[in-house]
Amino acid sequence: MADRLTLEIATPTRLVVTASVDEIVIPGSQGYFGVLPGHAPFLTTLGIGELMYRAGRDERYLAVSGGFAEVRNDKVIVLADTAERPEEIDRARAERARERAERRLSGRTDEEVDYTRALAALARAVTRLMTAGRLG
Secondary structure, eight states: OOSSEEEEEEOSSOEEEEEEESEEEEEETTEEEEEOTTOOOEEEEBOEEEEEEEETTEEEEEEEEEEEEEEOSSEEEEEEEEEEOGGGOOHHHHHHHHHHHHHHHHTOSSSOOOHHHHHHHHHHHHHHHHHHGGGO
C-alpha cells in the first residue's frame, strides 16, 4: 500500500493541482468524503464546496463545484467544472453574487426565480467567500 496519494485537480481549461498528499477531503454530491492512501476505488460526482488536501501539516483549500472524482488506492483525480485557489477569488464579486442570490431567494425581485439555480449560486458564492477568507 502506498503511504501517500497522488492528487490531480483539473478544470476544462487548466490543470490546477498536481501534488503528493497525505489526505484529501472532497465535497461529493451526497456530502463530504475523506480519502487516505489505500482507499477503496470508486467514482463519484462532485457537489459545491471546499476541497482540502494535506501534505504533512500543510493544508490547502480550493473552492470547487461540479464534475467528478475518481479515487484509486494511490491516486485521486478530480475533474471539476470550477476550481479556485483562495488567492484567485475576487471577494467583491463573490459578495455581490451572494447578495444577488439571497435577494432572489427572498422574493425581493420582480423576476421569475429558479430556486434550484439560485440555491446553487448562493452555495458557490458562500464557498468562494469561505475559501478566500483563508488568506487572512
